[in-house]
Amino acid sequence: xxxxxxxxxxxxxxxxxxxxxxxxxxxxxxxxxxxxxxxxxxxxxxxxxxxxxxxxxxxxxxxxxxxxxxxxxxxxxxxxxxxxxxxxxxxxxxxxxxxxxxxxxxxxxxxxxxxxxxxxxxxxxxxxxxxxxxxxxxxxxxxx
Amino acid sequence: xxxxxxxxxxxxxxxxxxxxxxxxxxxxxxxxxxxxxxxxxxxxxxxxxxxxxxxxxxxxxxxxxxxxxxxxxxx
Numbered sequence: 197x198x199x200x201x202x203x204x205x206x207x208x209x210x211x212x213x214x215x216x217x218x219x220x221x222x223x224x225x226x227x228x229x230x231x232x233x234x235x236x237x238x239x240x241x242x243x244x245x246x247x248x249x250x251x252x253x254x255x256x257x258x259x260x261x262x263x264x265x266x267x268x269x270x271x272x273x274x275x276x277x278x279x280x281x282x283x284x285x286x287x288x289x290x291x292x293x294x295x296x297x298x299x300x301x302x303x304x305x306x307x308x309x310x311x312x313x314x315x316x317x318x319x320x321x322x323x324x325x326x327x328x329x330x331x332x333x334x335x336x337x338x339x340x
Numbered sequence: 341x342x343x344x345x346x347x348x349x350x351x352x353x354x355x356x357x358x359x360x361x362x363x364x365x366x367x368x369x370x371x372x373x374x375x376x377x378x379x380x381x382x383x384x385x386x387x388x389x390x391x392x393x394x395x396x397x398x399x400x401x402x403x404x405x406x407x408x409x410x411x412x413x414x415x
Contacts, residue, residue, distance in 0.1 A: 216364065254355045
């Protein structure tokens with residue numbers, strides 16, 4: 197594994213733990229990239245707010261409206277494992293880079309942005325971020 | 341609570357994921373609160389309708405690390 201991927205996975209695990217999640221998902225990879233200033237100008241707070249909004253919006257579709265924040269739980273002290281959406285994003289990144297050792301933050305961001313459905317595309321859409329435009333810009337970065 | 345399911349299929353699929361996350365979060369916070377206020381593992385397991393082993397495996401390590409004093413049985 198490239199040192200970049202090891203480092204970003206460690207940060208994504210921290211993001212997942214903070215989130216109270218036992219799995220690292222694609223949105224935790226995105227938060228980790230933003231934490232390292234490698235998310236095409238999207239900052240951590242913007243992504244966090246977009247994810248929170250997506251959560252509220254999705255709960256509302258089931259008729260659930262949270263009127264107050266849940267009290268914080270002590271995060272798990274075990275290392276979260278890779279979830280399905282993060283695995284898929286990493287596979288797309290490695291495919292785009294042709295080899296795991298050549299995988300850069302831009303390749304990983306591309307893999308995350310290409311998540312076909314679910315939390316990441318919904319959060320970006322709700323935040324008014326055009327995923328196609330962003331994907332095209334990142335793709336140019338991976339193919340200079 | 342009345343529950344009105346709205347939105348398209350994508351919204352409803354996302355709602356399933358969000359409800360699971362909410363349930364997990366609520367379980368984490370409430371099990372911690374229960375154990376901090378003197379509930380036992382068998383009581384919490386009974387309340388959640390899961391086995392003692394399941395609830396212990398899921399939460400014990402986190403709560404021990406957090407310094408929560410855990411009671412194994414009542415009395």
